[in-house]
Amino acid sequence: MVDNNIAVARASYDAYVAKDRDAMERLVAEDFHFTSPLDNGIDRQTYFERCWPTSYSIEAFSFIHLVAQGNEVFVTYEGKRSDGHRFRNTEILTIRDGKIAAVEVYFGWSLPHDAKPGSFVNPK
Numbered sequence: 001m002v003d004n005n006i007a008v009a010r011a012s013y014d015a016y017v018a019k020d021r022d023a024m025e026r027l028v029a030e031d032f033h034f035t036s037p038l039d040n041g042i043d044r045q046t047y048f049e050r051c052w053p054t055s056y057s058i059e060a061f062s063f064i065h066l067v068a069q070g071n072e073v074f075v076t077y078e079g080k081r082s083d084g085h086r087f088r089n090t091e092i093l094t095i096r097d098g099k100i101a102a103v104e105v106y107f108g109w110s111l112p113h114d115a116k117p118g119s120f121v122n123p124k
Contacts, residue, residue, distance in 0.1 A: 002068040005095040009066065009073040012093070012100060016055045024052070029099040036105035057081045064088070071095050078111060086111035 008027060015023040025048070032044040034051065042050065058079060065076040076090045088108035094101045115121045 001071075004098065005068045005071065005073050005093075006066060008095050008098060008100065009068075009075060009093050010063075013061045013063075013075075013077070017058055017060060019055050021048070021052060021055075027100055029096060029101045032100060033102045034105070035103070037107050039105075057083070065090075076108075 012024060012027050015021075015027065028044055028047070030044060032047065033041045034047045035041050039047075039050070059082045060080045061077045062080075063075065063077050065074060067074045071094055073093045073095060074090070075093065076088065078086060078088050080086050087110055090106045090108065092104040094103075
């Protein structure tokens, strides 16, 4: 089960980079929910309307951590946009019966980091 859940997670990121919505739709459960700092438990339809278009600006994902525990896969990745901007995020994917039932996204930071080493960014 653990290996299969990691394979499902990887396939979703591959579909995102390939802009393959059909593949992504096959991976996402009908009762799917997506939560991020900007989205609070949005449903499958809203995810595809609101979030899927972001795939067109994503060029690559490099996995830093990809760990399965039970039905959850914890993913930390560095992403690269087509404009060259790089970023790091962590996501928790809940996999049920080979489909992604839920995703929680925790936005990371830009790469390189906006703060100098040993310092911090002042909030606006």
